[in-house]
Amino acid sequence: MAAVTPDHLHDHHHGPSGLMRWITTTNHKDIGTMYLLFSFIMFLSGGVMALTIRAELFQPGLQVVEPEFFNQLTTMHGLVMVFGAIMPAFVGFANWMLPLMIGASDMAFARMNNWSFWLLPVAAVMLIGSFFVPGGATAAGWTLYPPLSVQMGMGMDLAIFAVHIMGISSIMGAINIVVTILNMRAPGMTLMKMPLFCWTWLITAYLLIAVMPVLAGAVTMILTDRHFGTSFFNAAGGGDPVLFQHIFWFFGHPEVYIMILPAFGIVSQIIPTFARKPLFGYASMVYATASIAVLSFVVWAHHMFATGMPAQGQLFFMYATMLIAVPTGVKVFNWIATMWRGSMTFETPMLWSVGFIFVFTLGGFTGLICAIAPVDIQLHDTYYVVAHFHYVLVAGSLFALFAGAYYWLPKWTGHMPNETIGKLHFWCSMVFFNITFFPMHFLGLAGMPRRIPDYALQFADFNALATVGAFGFGLSQLIFIVVVVKCVRGGEKAAARSWEDADGLEWTVPSPAPHHTFEVAPVFK
Amino acid sequence: MSIENAQRSENRKLLVRLSIGAVAMFGFGFLLVPFYEKICEVTGINNLLKADEVVNTQVDTSRLITIEFDANIHDLPWRFHPLQSVVKVHPGELITIAYEVENTRDKPITGQAVPSYGPAVSGQFFRKMDCFCFTQQTLEAGERRTMPVAFVLDPALPDDVHTITLSYTFFEIAGKNASLPVSGGSGT
Amino acid sequence: MNLSGRLAGSGLSLIVSGSALAQSRYNFQEPVTSVAEQLYDLHTLMLIICAVIFVAVFGVMFWSVFKHRKSRGAVAANFHESTTVEILWTIIPVFILVGMAWPATRTILYMKDTSSPDITIKATGYQWKWGYDYLQGEGEGIRFVSNLSTPREQIEGSEAKGEHYLLEVDNPVVVPVGKKVRILTTASDVIHSWWVPAFGVKQDAIPGFIRDTWFRADREGIYRGNCVELCGKDHGYMPIEVHVVSAEAYSQWVAKQVASKAALAAN
Numbered sequence: 001m002a003a004v005t006p007d008h009l010h011d012h013h014h015g016p017s018g019l020m021r022w023i024t025t026t027n028h029k030d031i032g033t034m035y036l037l038f039s040f041i042m043f044l045s046g047g048v049m050a051l052t053i054r055a056e057l058f059q060p061g062l063q064v065v066e067p068e069f070f071n072q073l074t075t076m077h078g079l080v081m082v083f084g085a086i087m088p089a090f091v092g093f094a095n096w097m098l099p100l101m102i103g104a105s106d107m108a109f110a111r112m113n114n115w116s117f118w119l120l121p122v123a124a125v126m127l128i129g130s131f132f133v134p135g136g137a138t139a140a141g142w143t144l145y146p147p148l149s150v151q152m153g154m155g156m157d158l159a160i161f162a163v164h165i166m167g168i169s170s171i172m173g174a175i176n177i178v179v180t181i182l183n184m185r186a187p188g189m190t191l192m193k194m195p196l197f198c199w200t201w202l203i204t205a206y207l208l209i210a211v212m213p214v215l216a217g218a219v220t221m222i223l224t225d226r227h228f229g230t231s232f233f234n235a236a237g238g239g240d241p242v243l244f245q246h247i248f249w250f251f252g253h254p255e256v257y258i259m260i261l262p263a264f265g266i267v268s269q270i271i272p273t274f275a276r277k278p279l280f281g282y283a284s285m286v287y288a289t290a291s292i293a294v295l296s297f298v299v300w301a302h303h304m305f306a307t308g309m310p311a312q313g314q315l316f317f318m319y320a321t322m323l324i325a326v327p328t329g330v331k332v333f334n335w336i337a338t339m340w341r342g343s344m345t346f347e348t349p350m351l352w353s354v355g356f357i358f359v360f361t362l363g364g365f366t367g368l369i370c371a372i373a374p375v376d377i378q379l380h381d382t383y384y385v386v387a388h389f390h391y392v393l394v395a396g397s398l399f400a401l402f403a404g405a406y407y408w409l410p411k412w413t414g415h416m417p418n419e420t421i422g423k424l425h426f427w428c429s430m431v432f433f434n435i436t437f438f439p440m441h442f443l444g445l446a447g448m449p450r451r452i453p454d455y456a457l458q459f460a461d462f463n464a465l466a467t468v469g470a471f472g473f474g475l476s477q478l479i480f481i482v483v484v485v486k487c488v489r490g491g492e493k494a495a496a497r498s499w500e501d502a503d504g505l506e507w508t509v510p511s512p513a514p515h516h517t518f519e520v521a522p523v524f525k
Numbered sequence: 526m527s528i529e530n531a532q533r534s535e536n537r538k539l540l541v542r543l544s545i546g547a548v549a550m551f552g553f554g555f556l557l558v559p560f561y562e563k564i565c566e567v568t569g570i571n572n573l574l575k576a577d578e579v580v581n582t583q584v585d586t587s588r589l590i591t592i593e594f595d596a597n598i599h600d601l602p603w604r605f606h607p608l609q610s611v612v613k614v615h616p617g618e619l620i621t622i623a624y625e626v627e628n629t630r631d632k633p634i635t636g637q638a639v640p641s642y643g644p645a646v647s648g649q650f651f652r653k654m655d656c657f658c659f660t661q662q663t664l665e666a667g668e669r670r671t672m673p674v675a676f677v678l679d680p681a682l683p684d685d686v687h688t689i690t691l692s693y694t695f696f697e698i699a700g701k702n703a704s705l706p707v708s709g710g711s712g713t
Numbered sequence: 714m715n716l717s718g719r720l721a722g723s724g725l726s727l728i729v730s731g732s733a734l735a736q737s738r739y740n741f742q743e744p745v746t747s748v749a750e751q752l753y754d755l756h757t758l759m760l761i762i763c764a765v766i767f768v769a770v771f772g773v774m775f776w777s778v779f780k781h782r783k784s785r786g787a788v789a790a791n792f793h794e795s796t797t798v799e800i801l802w803t804i805i806p807v808f809i810l811v812g813m814a815w816p817a818t819r820t821i822l823y824m825k826d827t828s829s830p831d832i833t834i835k836a837t838g839y840q841w842k843w844g845y846d847y848l849q850g851e852g853e854g855i856r857f858v859s860n861l862s863t864p865r866e867q868i869e870g871s872e873a874k875g876e877h878y879l880l881e882v883d884n885p886v887v888v889p890v891g892k893k894v895r896i897l898t899t900a901s902d903v904i905h906s907w908w909v910p911a912f913g914v915k916q917d918a919i920p921g922f923i924r925d926t927w928f929r930a931d932r933e934g935i936y937r938g939n940c941v942e943l944c945g946k947d948h949g950y951m952p953i954e955v956h957v958v959s960a961e962a963y964s965q966w967v968a969k970q971v972a973s974k975a976a977l978a979a980n
Contacts, residue, residue: 029793061867147904326803326810344778379753
């Protein structure tokens with residue numbers, strides 16, 4: 001999220017300079033920085049799409065965009081935020097922090113690391129560029145359900161290729177992470193002594209390797225259905241459109257946890273630091289993460305309760321989904337137990353983390369309500385679902401990303417982030433986030449479907465409120481740019497151990513972290 | 526140095542294994558297709574193109590099931606409807622009903638009917654001996670055809686099912702006639 | 714089990730008094746079928762259980778946030794493990810979940826019982842309108858297409874928006890009150906979804922396949938819904954309007970439909 005690689009350590013750095021340095025770099029810190037910068041740019045582009053959507057929905061009637069373009073915006077907002085912003089941001093954190101946390105000198109495959117990053121801008125150009133081809137971008141929803149996606153124009157093909165490329169990038173990144181964590185830990189650092197962030201990323205990386213290829217398969221089938229006369233999803237040729245939904249959500253549900261497990265990891269690093277107390281129930285946190293990952297493979301059809309599956313199917317997927325509440329609950333309880341009887345201070349990273357627990361858990365509760373299959377029949381494809389997944393993805397993943405960024409900015413830049421502006425960023429985000437998304441619960445309950453450019457009059461008040469909140473939330477994110485720029489330029493010098501009670505190998509190297517660290521593996525006690 | 530080399534070869538081994546895993550999962554995505562079809566076949570949701578065998582011909586006169594017939598056309602210039610909308614049957618009885626289809630276009634067209642059942646679970650108890658949906662149907666210009674369906678309802682049908690809908694959708698088989706220039710249909 | 718049972722009990726008693734106050738502004742629309750009523754109660758029960766847990770968990774967290782601060786002189790304890798506590802907060806949620814799953818299971822089985830309808834209607838989704846065929850029961854043979862009737866001017870804003878903006882159609886579905894109506898859904902192009910919130914009925918309409926669901930409306934009135942599966946450009950403009958009328962009014966409507974069809978054929 002910030003171009004923060006220290007330049008004053010150039011004496012350690014031999015190689016091309018200028019732009020070529022960034023294109024050819026195999027240094028995990030450079031690549032991590034590029035990932036973070038890329039994801040922040042994508043976050044802003046996805047945000048502009050979201051604000052256009054909210055502007056159209058400010059009042060009933062069509063004012064800003066045409067329905068066709070509106071559908072393109074909702075689709076691209078989803079794709080850009082999921083594949084362009086949230087996922088690469090976590091990979092960026094992994095690149096920067098994993099080697100520092102486990103005492104490795106770099107990622108296992110440095111050159112492949114460079115490749116997996118540079119595929120992303122290519123995919124992003126294809127994806128965003130699809131707005132400008134004849135017919136515009138795909139408007140089939142980010143879930144790309146056929147037969148609608150088969151009807152789409154050229155934008156759909158570009159989106160499919162972009163998804164392929166981003167998938168390959170994610171898989172290479174994930175393989176790199178697994179190998180780094182399993183093979184390159186410092187002597188003495190056993191798996192059960194690893195920081196929790198490493199654990200959550202290890203499990204996430206396995207999830208990525210398991211499900212990204214399935215998504216690639218699904219979109220490939222759409223591609224052949226579109227152009228090569230196959231009929232995987234066409235009833236006329238013996239296919240079934242619902243089959244796509246099964247395959248897609250077999251990927252899609254683990255994907256949800258791919259976007260939240262590393263967030264759990266970040267929060268689990270931060271809370272002990274500011275509570276000045278070790279993480280409560282480390283082992284149970286690891287087991288909870290693993291059980292969430294395993295359960296995520298057997299709940300996919302809860303996205304499909306309205307397709308008309310047999311009662312037995314509904315019951316199975318309802319029970320399995322409800323079961324996920326147990327390990328998730330264990331995590332929340334562990335965080336609170338960590339805070340309990342600690343000696344807490346509330347610097348910006350801690351504020352974001354406590355905010356994360358509070359608002360993410362709200363999203364967890366609405367998730368539990370959606371898990372109840374009969375209730376979900378009413379809620380499916382309404383604004384309630386939109387509220388639910390923004391509570392877990394924005395207040396969950398994004399808040400945790402900000403928490404992590406504020407926490408490790410001193411390590412990246414060598415300066416402490418400005419507390420006053422950082423706290424302003426947090427409180428603005430928190431307030432506007434809730435103004436935006438809380439009313440959407442009511443909209444969904446009262447019967448407003450999602451993905452519509454125009455709505456009945458009884459939904460007008462809450463939509464207007466949500467739009468005001470959305471613009472507030474969008475503008476609040478610009479504060480973050482101020483924080484990062486100030487932090488890179490100067491500010492209070494950060495010590496090696498930037499936070500008073502921070503624990504872990506990353507705090508044993510100087511701030512900012514020099515270009516090369518742990519050339520000789522440290523011994524971990 | 527040798528430690529570093531050992532590390533490198535360890536890394537490479539893991540890389541290969543994980544890549545194989547990724548490729549296997551790509552294959553698994555495609556494997557889901559036949560897997561899904563198998564499940565549908567076992568549960569009878571999508572039993573498309575072959576005649577069923579009767580396992581049990583014992584007629585269960587204690588139950589009377591209402592069967593409704595429905596017809597849909599998907600982008601075809603045809604008229605298609607069942608000749609009777611409802612029959613009441615005992616499970617185990619052999620029933621023959623008929624649909625009528627008519628080509629309203631002035632050129633031959635080929636279509637394929639796809640059956641569907643509501644509730645879906647009843648599909649596996651619906652044993653079709655003869656059905657126009659087993660093969661593609663080519664209708665000459667203006668041709669009208671009566672097509673029978675012979676079926677037996679399996680007496681193993683769950684007790685809580687009292688009403689079943691058998692629905693057919695006719696799809697045009699593209700390619701067969703797609704090469705012909707499409708002229709404005711004159712209708713009948 | 715006990716705890717969740719009691720929770721469920723107290724929740725249910727609250728619901729009974731609550732459902733009369735049903736407001737469609739903050740909650741589900743007022744239910745007019747037994748299914749919708751069950752969904753309403755189930756949702757209220759869930760909400761209450763979640764609210765109780767929420768208050769309990771975050772009560773503890775905020776207590777800690779305010780009490781255990783360094784600025785208040787709190788000294789950090791050093792405990793970080795307790796198998797007993799971990800087991801406890803794994804087991805208790807499981808029991809609460811069982812308490813939630815129990816009523817939900819009954820409702821699912823009830824919703825799936827589409828047997829022995831009085832009337833069967835097929836709803837076919839088109840881009841972007843609904844077609845209806847009365848397949849069986851009184852009114853058999855009636856078929857019509859139902860389009861959005863809101864004028865274009867209202868959508869574009871050159872005219873004031875009417876009361877039922879975007880929720881009105883030219884040919885509404887008419888059904889008799891108190892009769893079991895089975896809805897078959899299918900589609901001719903892409904996936905649509907037929908939803909009437911007040912009935913608690915939502916069923917995807919899938920091209921090439923039929924799916925079924927049912928409702929029995931207990932009160933006369935006009936009920937409105939939307940297509941809820943993204944189906945292209947005018948997804949937001951294919952509403953559903955159902956008129957629930959008395960048995961006599963329904964017979965009259967059927968007679969009128971049959972007569973107008975005959976007149977059309979004669980022409």
